Amino acid sequence: MANRELREVPMSKAVRVRFAPAPTGYLHVGGARTALYNWLFARHHQGTFILRIEDTDQVRSTEKSVGGILDSLRWLGLDWDEGPEVGGDLGPYFQMQRLHFYRAAAERLLEEKKVYFCYCTPEELKERREAALARRETPGYDRRCRELSPRERATLEAQGRKPALRFAMPLEGETVVHDLVRGDVHFANQQLDDLIIMRADGFPTYNFAVVVDDILMQISHVIRADEHLANTPRQIRIYEALGHPPPQFAHVSMILGLDRTKLSKRHGATSVSDHRDAGYLPEAMVNFLALLGWAYDDKRELFTPEELIEHFSLEKVNPAPSIFSDEKLEWMNGVYIRQLEPEELAKRLLPFLKEAGLEADMETIRRLVPLIQERMKVLSAGVELVDFFFKEEIAYDPELLMGKKMTAQESHAALKVTSERLERLPLFDEENLEKALRRLADDLSLTAGQLFGIIRIAVTGKKVAPPLFGTLAVLGRKRALWRIDLALDHLARLARSE
RNA sequence: GCCCCCAUCGUCUAGUGGACUAGGACACCACCCUUUCAAGGUGGUAACGCGGAUUCGAAUUCCGCUGGGGGCACCA
Numbered sequence: 333m334a335n336r337e338l339r340e341v342p343m344s345k346a347v348r349v350r351f352a353p354a355p356t357g358y359l360h361v362g363g364a365r366t367a368l369y370n371w372l373f374a375r376h377h378q379g380t381f382i383l384r385i386e387d388t389d390q391v392r393s394t395e396k397s398v399g400g401i402l403d404s405l406r407w408l409g410l411d412w413d414e415g416p417e418v419g420g421d422l423g424p425y426f427q428m429q430r431l432h433f434y435r436a437a438a439e440r441l442l443e444e445k446k447v448y449f450c451y452c453t454p455e456e457l458k459e460r461r462e463a464a465l466a467r468r469e470t471p472g473y474d475r476r477c478r479e480l481s482p483r484e485r486a487t488l489e490a491q492g493r494k495p496a497l498r499f500a501m502p503l504e505g506e507t508v509v510h511d512l513v514r515g516d517v518h519f520a521n522q523q524l525d526d527l528i529i530m531r532a533d534g535f536p537t538y539n540f541a542v543v544v545d546d547i548l549m550q551i552s553h554v555i556r557a558d559e560h561l562a563n564t565p566r567q568i569r570i571y572e573a574l575g576h577p578p579p580q581f582a583h584v585s586m587i588l589g590l591d592r593t594k595l596s597k598r599h600g601a602t603s604v605s606d607h608r609d610a611g612y613l614p615e616a617m618v619n620f621l622a623l624l625g626w627a628y629d630d631k632r633e634l635f636t637p638e639e640l641i642e643h644f645s646l647e648k649v650n651p652a653p654s655i656f657s658d659e660k661l662e663w664m665n666g667v668y669i670r671q672l673e674p675e676e677l678a679k680r681l682l683p684f685l686k687e688a689g690l691e692a693d694m695e696t697i698r699r700l701v702p703l704i705q706e707r708m709k710v711l712s713a714g715v716e717l718v719d720f721f722f723k724e725e726i727a728y729d730p731e732l733l734m735g736k737k738m739t740a741q742e743s744h745a746a747l748k749v750t751s752e753r754l755e756r757l758p759l760f761d762e763e764n765l766e767k768a769l770r771r772l773a774d775d776l777s778l779t780a781g782q783l784f785g786i787i788r789i790a791v792t793g794k795k796v797a798p799p800l801f802g803t804l805a806v807l808g809r810k811r812a813l814w815r816i817d818l819a820l821d822h823l824a825r826l827a828r829s830e
Numbered sequence: 831g832c833c834c835c836c837a838u839c840g841u842c843u844a845g846u847g848g849a850c851u852a853g854g855a856c857a858c859c860a861c862c863c864u865u866u867c868a869a870g871g872u873g874g875u876a877a878c879g880c881g882g883a884u885u886c887g888a889a890u891u892c893c894g895c896u897g898g899g900g901g902c903a904c905c906a
Contacts, residue, residue, distance in 0.1 A: 352906090353906090354905075354906045356905080356906075386906060388905090388906080389905055389906065391905085392905070392906090393906095450904090452904095453904090454903085454904055457903080457904080458903080461902090461903080464831085465831075465902095467831085468831040468832090469831060469832080470831065470832045470833085470902070471831085471832085471902060471903095472832085472902060496904050497904095514835070514836095517834070517835080518834095519833075519834075520833080523832080523833050523834090523902085525902075527903090528903085528904050530904085531904040532904060533904075535904085537903085537904065537905085537906090538905070538906045539906090541906095542906090557900095558834095558835065558836090558899085558900065558901095559899095559900055559901070559906095560900095560901090560906090561834065561835065561900080561901080562833070562834055562835085562900070562901040562902075563901080563906095565834095583835085585835080585836075585899090586835095586899070586900070588898090588899070590841090592898060592899070593898095593899075594899080594900075620842090623842065623843080623855095624842070624843095625842090625843095626843095627842085627843055627844065629844070629854090630843080630844035630845075630853055630854050630855095631844085631853090631854060631855090632854095633842085633843090633854085633855060633856095650842095650843075651835075651836065652835095652836050652837065653835085653836065653837095653898085653899060653900090654841085654842065654843090655841065655842080656841095657840095657841055657842080657856090657857090659841065659842095659856055659857055660841070660842060660855075660856040660857080661856090662856090663855085663856055663857085664855095664856085666868090666869085670869075704868090705869095706868060706869045706870090707867065707868045707869075708868085709868095717867090766865095769865090770865095773865090779865090780864095780865050781864095781865055781866080782865095783865080784865035784866075785865070785866070787865090788865075788866060789866095792866095794866085794867095795866060795867085796866055796867045796868090797866065797867075798866095798867085798868095799865075799866085799867090799868095800865055800866080801865085
């Protein structure tokens with residue numbers, strides 16, 4: 333890595349950063365991390381975090397996607413100081429509402445002869461590009477329209493061709509990107525081709541719109557994904573043509589899928605909303621994402637947002653790409669679930685149970701939470717931990733009702749006595765249940781595992797369930813006995829065929 | 831094809847020439863605890879891609895190679 337001895341924030345300069353998603357899909361974890369780093373940086377430096385929607389791709393941009401991205405950001409707790417729904421002095425914050433700015437800037441560049449009309453059609457360009465690639469040559473634009481005479485232009489226009497505007501890149505020399513995470517990156521200007529800044533339809537392209545907006549919005553630091561590094565020298569040239577010094581750049585690495593390619597749909601759940609629906613907590617998500625490419629030291633990895641703000645710095649951002657895998661996120665989510673106040677966990681659990689079609693009520697969930705809080709990695713997993721509490725009937729495999737190394741008959745006998753004792757138990761609470769059932773196991777010369785296993789299946793239908801005594805207590809005597817009766821029927825049937 | 835970025839356990843990472851027999855976390859394995867499952871505790875397996883150079887000394891610096899990724903759109 334080259335020198336990174338660039339000062340993160342020059343003295344006396346207000347920090348203004350932005351997250352600028354294209355609304356062409358959901359917010360995925362890579363975008364979320366970029367947004368998070370921008371947000372942390374802004375908050376750390378008491379700066380301003382701006383949200384700008386880059387919707388100039390009219391074909392792929394959708395309103396629904398804007399809403400989804402806003403929701404995801406809000407869910408993560410990444411609040412923006414300027415942008416959609418909150419406004420700001422340097423808006424509007426949708427690029428489609430800023431067209432006059434791009435047109436004015438383009439106009440100026442045209443007057444100064446820093447851009448030129450290109451009459452090549454998209455089809456022609458595509459064809460030439462593909463031909464070049466087929467010949468294993470560099471596919472860049474060949475600049476054939478750069479030096480057109482007025483006469484040639486007139487001819488082309490007479491053909492009905494609508495020109496696009498291209499930026500005249502310098503033909504020699506080099507452009508250096510001073511990057512806060514990568515040091516100085518050099519590009520030969522020969523590599524920079526004359527990119528289109530305004531399409532024939534009058535709409536700006538990305539590389540032009542970002543520069544104009546970042547100037548107008550007084551952005552001090554551009555923190556974005558590595559995939560934009562190659563665009564940066566071109567953008568620097570545009571800043572220069574517009575007579576404005578470029579901001580500081582920080583290109584953070586990309587987040588890759590398990591197969592080490594750019595994260596995409598086929599990698600499964602990669603959007604923030606997918607994770608929300610799966611029952612991840614935003615606080616876990618934020619903590620985890622912060623640690624993907626950044627570390628505070630060699631020990632700590634649990635941070636509140638406030639602590640992240642306090643410690644975050646671009647200098648410690650890792651330039652190497654990292655792979656997104658849920659394993660650690662799951663663990664961390666479990667940690668956060670366990671840290672939740674029981675009442676809070678109950679609240680968060682409710683929608684998941686409803687979603688699963690269970691008629692869950694807060695009253696019952698509150699009693700359940702202590703039994704399951706440390707048994708969940710994601711909220712959605714709570715459903716199968718407690719569904720039997722909310723169902724009238726439970727289905728299960730009768731074979732499971734047989735205790736370890738026991739016959740159906742022996743199991744039946746044990747359960748029968750259990751039923752009788754439970755019926756007579758004066759107080760049907762956790763403490764008394766435990767006392768009574770332990771004694772019973774003793775009396776029957778069964779191990780705790782044998783007896784409790786039978787009861788667990790009888791009452792929950794599952795081999796894996798919350799702790800038995802608490803479960804019985806919440807279930808209540810009546811329902812517990814009713815289920816045990818049913819299990820006895822099953823066992824009786826099994827015993828007959830033994 | 832050209833340009834650019836990157837390279838420490840399977841994964842996230844610590845590490846800026848000697849304190850490294852390379853540390854932590856997740857995952858994995860074993861044991862303990864235990865009514866199942868978790869949680870918790872203890873221990874363990876596991877990495878500096880390769881080759882040169884600089885140096886008394888290199889995970890750390892330089893060069894090359896290899897590997898991975900990204901870009902080369904009238905997408906962003």
